[in-house]
Amino acid sequence: MRNICGSLFSNKKTLKDLIIFASIFGLAIIICCALVVFGATINKNAAETDKCATETVGVTDGLISNLFSTINAAKCELSKPELWPKDYGKVALTTQLDAYDFVIVGAGSAGSVVASRLSDNPKLNVLVLEAGGDPPLEAEIIGLSSTLHRTKYFWTDYAERNQNCCQAMKDEKCYWPRGKMIGGTGEVNGNIFLLGHPNNFDRWVLSGNDGWSWQEIQKIYKRAIKQMPNQLNSQGRLILNNFDPLENYDELTEMIFNATNELGFPQINNTIDGIKIGYTQNILATVDNGLRMSTGKTYLAKVERIRTNLHVIKNALATKIHFSGQGKATAVEFILQDTYKFRVKVNKEIILSAGVINTPKLLLQSGIGPHAHLQKVGVPLIKDLKVGQNLHDHGMLPLMLKFGQDIALPIKPTDMQSIFDFFTQQKGALAASYTLMGFINSKNFSSLNTEPNLHLVSHTLKAKGDPGSFSFLGIKDELVQLFELQTQNFTLLQIMGSLLLPKSRGSVMLRTSDPTAPPLIINNYGNHTEDRVTLLQYVRYVQKLVETKSFRKYDLELVHVPIPECDRIAYDTDEYWYCYVKYFFISSWHGVGTCKMGPIKDTTAVVDARLRVHGVKGIRVIDASIMPDISSGNTNGATIIIAEKGAQMLQEDWS
CATH class of the missing domain: 3.30.560.10 (Glucose Oxidase, domain 3)
Incomplete structure (x- = not known):
C-alpha cells in the first residue's frame, strides 16, 4: 500500500491537472474530498450511481476516482511510519535488554535532542524510553492538533482547586495537558519559537549558574539551526520558518x-x-511547508533509523530509578504497554527529559525529594532535595x-x-x-x-x-x-x-x-x-x-x-x-522550574549548572524543569536550547 501511495503522490503532472479540474467542478468535488479525508467510504455500486441527477460516460467518474486516490496518497505520505523511529519494544519482549551507557526518559522536545546528539558518538549506546507512541496525523496538521486534547496522546492532569485562579473551569481545576508521544508537547503546541529576553538568562548566571548567559544561549542557538557535520557525523537540527x-x-x-x-x-x-x-x-516557528517540525522528527527520527547505537522503546512508562549503595544510579524500571515490567541497567548516566510534571514525579518515586513528603507517601529516602517545588507558568x-x-x-x-x-x-x-x-x-x-x-x-x-x-x-x-x-x-x-x-x-x-x-x-x-x-x-x-x-x-x-x-x-x-x-486566569501550559538549577549552597536547587542532580551520581535533568525562573515567551524554544546545551555537556564529560 505504501508503494502505491508513493507512486500516486509523486505524479506531479496528474496532481496539477486534477487541481485545475477541481476548480472547474468546484464545490461538488471538494465535498467528496472532505468525505475521503475524514474516512468516509464512497459506495460506487449501481444503486448509488442511480441517485445522481445526470448520467456520465465514465470520464468524470474516472477523474474523481483519480482525485480521491491522489488525496489519499498525500495522506499516506504525511503519515508514513518512516517519519518516526522504530519501536525497539518488540525486541525487548523477546530478548533480554543489554545495559546501555545512557538511558533517556522522555522523547519530547528535550529528550529527542539529547538522544540525537549523544548517539553522534558510535562508541556510546543510548536507549530512549517514551511513554507514548507515534503522533497521529492530526498532530502533524497544525490546524487540527488541538483536537487531540483529552485523548490518549495527552497526559491529562488537573491541579488542585485554588481560590485565586481557574474558578471558571469545570470542577474549578486548572488543566495541565502535555504531549504523550514521540515529540512530546512539541507535537501539539503552537510551534512558536521564542528564546526570551537577555535578562532571563543573565539572571540565571547571577544566581550561581555559570555558562548560562544570553551570549552562551545565542551561540547554542546558532549551532542548533545549522547542520554541523564533524568527525562524529553529527545529525539533526532545529528547523524554523515563518507560518x-x-x-x-x-x-x-x-x-x-x-x-x-x-x-x-x-x-x-x-x-x-x-x-x-x-x-x-x-515570529519563527517549528514548521516547514505547512507541517510541524518537532524535535521528535527533526532530531530523533532523523538519526534512529541510520544508527545501531540508538534504540527507542515506545509506550514505556518509567516508574523508578535504582541506586547502588554508593548513591550511583544503576538502572531504570519501566512498564511496557501497561503490562510488562522491565529493568534496564545503565553504565554511565540516566537523563530525565520527561517534562515539568513527570521528571520530578519520577525522582520522587525513586526517593529523591523532600524528606517529609516522601515519608508521608511511604517512599524510602535516597536524597533530601526540593524536588517538585518552584512550579510556575x-x-x-x-x-x-x-x-x-x-x-x-x-x-x-x-x-x-x-x-x-x-x-x-x-x-x-x-x-x-x-x-x-x-x-x-x-x-x-x-x-x-x-x-x-x-x-x-x-x-x-x-x-x-x-x-x-x-x-x-x-x-x-x-x-x-x-x-x-x-x-x-x-x-x-x-x-x-x-x-x-x-x-x-x-x-x-x-x-x-x-x-x-x-x-x-x-x-x-x-x-x-x-x-x-x-x-x-x-x-x-x-x-x-x-x-x-x-x-x-x-x-x-x-x-x-x-x-x-x-x-x-x-x-x-x-x-x-x-x-x-x-x-x-488559567494555565498557558508553559510550566517550568520543578527541578530548579542552582549551586549547592542554594537549598532550593535540585541540579547544578551542569544539570547533575545534587547529592547523587549518574542522573541529569535536561528539560524545562531546570529553569530557576521562566523565560519570557513560549517556553518550547528555550527548552530545545537547554537540551542542546545539556547534550554538549554530556559530550564534553564522556568524550
Missing part, C-alpha cells in the same frame, strides 16, 4: 498595528536577538471584545476548501497560523527601554456564535451559555494576556507511592499580589486599545462576561477585575 499567513487577516493586522502605534508601540522585526517592547507578526487571561462594525473573517480550517488545499499542496488555513503578538511593560506603557512583563500572545477573530476559547479550554457550561447569549450576534476579537515574569510558585508532589497514580499539582496561579496587579494593568491596557481611533472605527467593546459572584461588585472597579482574574 504561512492566514487569509483575510490583513484587516485585523492593520487595525492592531494602527492602534498600538497610536499608543506609541513600534513594530518589531526580529525576536531571536531577544524580545523587546513592541508588536510583531514576524506564564498563565493566561482571556479578554473578549465584540465588533459593532463588520470586519473580514478568515477561512475556517475545517472548511472544505481548506481541507482540499492542505492535502494537495500543504497550504491554506490548516497549514497557517496568525502570530501577531505584543510585548509591553504594564508599569510604564510609554517606556520602550524596559523589560516586558506582559505578553499579548493571541489576537484572533471569532465568527458570530463562536464562543472561542471559552468552550475549548473547558470553561463551565453555564458560563459559556451566558457568554454566548451576550455575544451570539457579534464577531469577536479574542486577546490572551500572559505574565512574562510571574511571581507565584506552586509544586508537584505524589498522591501515593503508586507510580501509575496521577501527580498532585498545586499551581498557585495568582497567589502573589504582584501577579494580580499586573493582570489588572493588562485589562487597563486593553481598555486603552478600545479608546484608540483604530478600534473606535470598528465600534469595539469589551465584553462583560456574566459571573454571578463578580457581578455583585460594581463593574469595572479594580475589585471587579480581581474577581474576574480568579475565574479566568
Whole structure:
C-alpha cells in the first residue's frame, strides 16, 4: 500500500491537472474530498450511481476516482511510519535488554535532542524510553492538533482547586495537558519559537549558574539551526520558518498595528536577538511547508533509523530509578504497554527529559525529594532535595471584545476548501497560523527601554456564535451559555494576556507511592499580589486599545462576561477585575522550574549548572524543569536550547 501511495503522490503532472479540474467542478468535488479525508467510504455500486441527477460516460467518474486516490496518497505520505523511529519494544519482549551507557526518559522536545546528539558518538549506546507512541496525523496538521486534547496522546492532569485562579473551569481545576508521544508537547503546541529576553538568562548566571548567559544561549542557538557535520557525523537540527499567513487577516493586522502605534508601540522585526517592547507578526516557528517540525522528527527520527547505537522503546512508562549503595544510579524500571515490567541497567548516566510534571514525579518515586513528603507517601529516602517545588507558568487571561462594525473573517480550517488545499499542496488555513503578538511593560506603557512583563500572545477573530476559547479550554457550561447569549450576534476579537515574569510558585508532589497514580499539582496561579496587579494593568491596557481611533472605527467593546459572584461588585472597579482574574486566569501550559538549577549552597536547587542532580551520581535533568525562573515567551524554544546545551555537556564529560 505504501508503494502505491508513493507512486500516486509523486505524479506531479496528474496532481496539477486534477487541481485545475477541481476548480472547474468546484464545490461538488471538494465535498467528496472532505468525505475521503475524514474516512468516509464512497459506495460506487449501481444503486448509488442511480441517485445522481445526470448520467456520465465514465470520464468524470474516472477523474474523481483519480482525485480521491491522489488525496489519499498525500495522506499516506504525511503519515508514513518512516517519519518516526522504530519501536525497539518488540525486541525487548523477546530478548533480554543489554545495559546501555545512557538511558533517556522522555522523547519530547528535550529528550529527542539529547538522544540525537549523544548517539553522534558510535562508541556510546543510548536507549530512549517514551511513554507514548507515534503522533497521529492530526498532530502533524497544525490546524487540527488541538483536537487531540483529552485523548490518549495527552497526559491529562488537573491541579488542585485554588481560590485565586481557574474558578471558571469545570470542577474549578486548572488543566495541565502535555504531549504523550514521540515529540512530546512539541507535537501539539503552537510551534512558536521564542528564546526570551537577555535578562532571563543573565539572571540565571547571577544566581550561581555559570555558562548560562544570553551570549552562551545565542551561540547554542546558532549551532542548533545549522547542520554541523564533524568527525562524529553529527545529525539533526532545529528547523524554523515563518507560518504561512492566514487569509483575510490583513484587516485585523492593520487595525492592531494602527492602534498600538497610536499608543506609541513600534513594530518589531526580529525576536531571536531577544524580545523587546513592541508588536510583531514576524515570529519563527517549528514548521516547514505547512507541517510541524518537532524535535521528535527533526532530531530523533532523523538519526534512529541510520544508527545501531540508538534504540527507542515506545509506550514505556518509567516508574523508578535504582541506586547502588554508593548513591550511583544503576538502572531504570519501566512498564511496557501497561503490562510488562522491565529493568534496564545503565553504565554511565540516566537523563530525565520527561517534562515539568513527570521528571520530578519520577525522582520522587525513586526517593529523591523532600524528606517529609516522601515519608508521608511511604517512599524510602535516597536524597533530601526540593524536588517538585518552584512550579510556575506564564498563565493566561482571556479578554473578549465584540465588533459593532463588520470586519473580514478568515477561512475556517475545517472548511472544505481548506481541507482540499492542505492535502494537495500543504497550504491554506490548516497549514497557517496568525502570530501577531505584543510585548509591553504594564508599569510604564510609554517606556520602550524596559523589560516586558506582559505578553499579548493571541489576537484572533471569532465568527458570530463562536464562543472561542471559552468552550475549548473547558470553561463551565453555564458560563459559556451566558457568554454566548451576550455575544451570539457579534464577531469577536479574542486577546490572551500572559505574565512574562510571574511571581507565584506552586509544586508537584505524589498522591501515593503508586507510580501509575496521577501527580498532585498545586499551581498557585495568582497567589502573589504582584501577579494580580499586573493582570489588572493588562485589562487597563486593553481598555486603552478600545479608546484608540483604530478600534473606535470598528465600534469595539469589551465584553462583560456574566459571573454571578463578580457581578455583585460594581463593574469595572479594580475589585471587579480581581474577581474576574480568579475565574479566568488559567494555565498557558508553559510550566517550568520543578527541578530548579542552582549551586549547592542554594537549598532550593535540585541540579547544578551542569544539570547533575545534587547529592547523587549518574542522573541529569535536561528539560524545562531546570529553569530557576521562566523565560519570557513560549517556553518550547528555550527548552530545545537547554537540551542542546545539556547534550554538549554530556559530550564534553564522556568524550
